[in-house]
Amino acid sequence: GYSASKFAITGFLETIRIENMKKGLHVLIFAPGFTSTNVRKTALVANGTAQGESPRQEGKMMTPEQVAKHMVRGIRKRKRCIVLTFDGKASVFIKKFFPGLLDKLFYNHMAKEPDSPFR
Secondary structure, eight states, X not given: OXXXXXXXXXXXXXHHHHHTGGGTOOOOEXXXXXXXXXXXXXXXXXXXXXXXXXXXXXXXXXXXXXXXXXXXXXXXXXXXXXEOSHHHHHHHHHHHHOXXXXXXXXXXXXXXXXXXXXO
16 A cells, blocks of 8 residues: 555656656655654554554654755755655665565565564
């Protein structure tokens, strides 16, 4: 679900960019990575109950305000794509040169999460 929707929106935005090149439409694909919000606290787990607490280290994440500043800067500079985190940038690199390795890394990472359907 989640990964498929990210893949779909990226393809859609790349298509919109190409189809509207002569019109001057600017399309920014923005990948902020995990952002410190309460969404993980209110997210539902497999049985439908609220997660209650974040399994992530929220203190190490950017705030929504910090993310917004990066986005505004990218829009002003008419960037095509912005990936903010080290993990995101590493993923882009590995996907380009070692796509099979990235598949295994993502699968193993998701399989370790609580209530993972990959176990």
